[in-house]
Each structure stands twice: as C-alpha cells, then as structure tokens.
Amino acid sequence: MSVKIAIIGGTGVYDPTMLTDLRQVEVDTVYGKVAIKVGRYQEKEVAFLQRHGEGHSVPPHLINYRANILALKKLGVRQIIATAAVGSLDMKLEAGHLVVVHDFLDFTKVRPTTFFDGGEAGVVHTDFTYPYCPRLRNVLLEAGRQESLTIHDSAVYVCTEGPRFETPTEIKMYQNFGGHLVGMTSVPEVLLAREAEICYATVAMVTNYGAGISPQPLTHMEVLEAMDANKENIKSLAMKTIELLPTDDDCECHHALADFGGFKL
Template sequence: MKIAIIGGTGVYDPKILNNIKDLEIATPYGVVRFKSGEYAGQEVAFIPRHGSNHSIPPHLINYRANIWAMKKVGVQNIIATTAVGSLNLDMKPGDFVLIDQFLDFIKNRTTSFYEGGERGVAHLDVTTPYCPSIRNVLMDAAKQIGISIHTQGTYVCTEGPRFETPAEIKMFAKLGGDLVGMTNVPEVILAREAEMCYATISMVTNFAAGISPQPLTHHEVLETMQANTENIKKLILTAIERLQPDKDCACKHALSEYGGFKL
C-alpha cells in the first residue's frame, strides 16, 4: 500500500476505490481506523481527516497518528484535499489550487515527531514543503481531464474551529497569503518528517471574512464542495493512474542528516 488519500471537508467517500476494506493500525499516538481499496492496480489507503461524519474538529485531529499509521503500512505518496477560503480575488469559489507554500498560525498543535527524549530533536528543512513530483503529476492530470487549476498558492493555516475575523484576513493577505484553512499544518510537516511525498489540492469554497459579502457558514462550504466532488475525484484518480510511488524523490531523504525517519 504505497499511496494514500487524506480527504478533507466534503471528501469522505472511499467508494472511488474498489474492493474496500476496513483496517486499523496501532500507533504510539493512538489507533487509526481507515479504509483501503484498489484503483489502477494500486492498493490505496483512504483517511477522512474529520471522520466519516465530520465529527472531529480541525484542532483535535490526531495528525501524528494518521501520518505514523500511513508510514507503517508502507505509504510513500499522499494526496490530500483541503477546503479553503480565498483571500485572492483571482482564486474564486469552485477553483482548485495546488498550494506550494504555507504560513503557520496554529497555536496548540504538536508539529513534530521529534520532541527530544528517545527520538531526539530534528530540524526539518521546508524550503519546498509540498512534493514537486506529485504536484507535477496533479498538474498533468488536470490538463488531461480539462480541469483548470492554479499551480501556486500560499495556504494560511489557522487554529479553528472558528472562522477568521476580517482583520485577520487583511493581515494574512498583507503577509502574502492566498488561501485560508484549518488543517494543512501540521499534516504537511509530519509527512515530510516521515519522509513521504505529500501534496495538497485545495478547493476554494468561499471568499474569506471581510471579502465575502455575507457571513460564512459551514453549509456554504459543503455546498461548494459537493458541486465539485466529481471533479476532485476525477483529478485524484487520474493522478493515481500516473503516479510512480517507488520513484526516488528528495522528500524520501528529508531526514538523511539524522539517519532517516524511524518508526
């Protein structure tokens, strides 16, 4: 099982895969329950980030357990999805964005497997936080199926679960943010520490507070996601057909200075 999909808001359905099984893996951070299935000759893991009924808020997702479990079952490539608000008028509701940078505004989450003690301390390079190889595959897949996609974007990660104030959105825009969401950090960091290739497809569901003419609602987010569900599924599945999970990549050597990542 070398490929995983981590589905964000609205992407809960593993039925895009065949021969679906329920699995669970024990990790030092808790038990992870997930699905596995098959597509294009590959066994693929599927984790709905918020639980299958959207029951886990962003700040309580067990990010370390999820990434550890995927590493343990042999996953080398992760395609993640996130629902985001836009700070950039060129990135409109319904648009897909392949983010390439992030700004970290989380407050209470653990962002590393390396907190001293037995595992020691590691200082991770995140000059290129999202895997260039998977991003290229996603760009080619989008071109093949005729889906328009923004190929760059800076994701601002906030703590949640509340939406942001107009003043915060104004600040994030001044700092160079394009999109705002609540889940991509620390997931992207932990995947890199675990020496896995990881990329995110962000789908714009609304303009952020102060830009949007009306108050934000979770219902609005879900509505936009549902309208684009088929496109996001098509994009992920076309990318899986093109992925070469065993291909070597700098992501897979991210901690070589420390002797590599060890479970």
C-alpha cells in the same frame, strides 16, 4: 501489506468508492489507533483516510495528526494526496477552482507539530525550502490539465487554528503577509509527512472568499455545499493522479531525514 499511495479526505471529501475491493484496516500507533480504508485503483493499492473522522466528528484543532501520518507510514505509504476546503484571499481564486498549494504560513497555536519532542526521540530540524513535494505537485497539475479542470499551480496556504472562521482584519493581515488561501488543516500534516519521509501535496478546493471579501457571513453549510457541488472534480483529479503516479519512483522527500539517520518506525 504495503500501500504506496494515500488520499487524505478533508471537509466534504468522504467518498472512497472510486476504489474497488474496499476494506477497513485499523493501524495501531503510539499516538492511538487509526481506521483507514484500503482499496485498489488502476491495479494500485490506495489508502483513504478521513481527516475529520466518520461524520466529520473531529474539529481541525483536535485531529490526531501524528497518529494519522504514522499510521500511513506503517502501511508503507510513500505519497499522500491531501484534499482541503479553503477560503480565498485572492479574487482570481474563485469558488470551485482547484489549487495546488506550494507554500504555507503557520498560524496554529496548540497542535503538536513534530514526532521529535526531545529525549529518546531526539531533536530534528527539517528543511522546508519546498514544503509540498514538487514532484507530486507536478503530477497533480498534469492530471488537472488532462481532466480539463480549472486548476492553479501555486498558492500560499494560511493555516489557522480554527474551528472558528477568521475575522476581516485577520484576513487583511494574511493578505498582507502574502497568503492566497486560508484553511485549518495543512499544518501540522505537511510537517509530519516530511518528517516521516513521505511525499505530500495538497490540492485545495476554494469554497468561498474570506471574511470581509465575501459579501455575506460565512457558514459551514456553505463550505459543505460548495464541496458537494464540485466533488466529481476532486474525484476525477484524484483518479487521474493515481493513474499517472509511479509507485516506485525515488524522491528527495524520502530522504528528508538522511542527516539524522532517516525516519525510524
């Protein structure tokens, strides 16, 4: 089996029924087994992975990111469209807006962030001048324009450890550091995808303003309700992106580890 395109569904994005001929496959990796749904759209094989597991059962700091990305690599995936629910640090990025992230700030604490832990695995220093694949980002933006969606073309994603929400003072600090959005999952997913030489881009759905900006305390239910209200936008964006994506294009992402002999399964 060779599946070239994958969607990673974040909070509120659980529905793979845009795909036909759905089946579930289980991929065994050195980090554990991963259940992935595979189907077809526009004659293309597409994988759908629920980041938080069935029923949103896995919190962001305990997601087995290495198993997830390695499982997609073993399926043959070359391009990942990741979705994420985020809080906004920028008044221009309102609830319901879609944002194609271009950079990140990492405030995670306890997560494994690499496939290369030394020893037999070796040590790899990966370039992150362009953290999210520019080519895939452009396709997402074009898909958003064609679907007449409110979509922003850049933002810095602040990734926190979670699962708690941030304090007002933390939000002010992230703003001062240049952050526009705050979430809990892009790191280490984006790091591992680059090491695995897979194109990766995140489309974030703004669900609320951060603490101290929002006029009321934040709740997880608020996030779920905002995602549910806008799930059709995410769905139409993903479908149009898959339609526009070539499956055989080469990209610099596919050669990210060329100096180290490439990524070896």
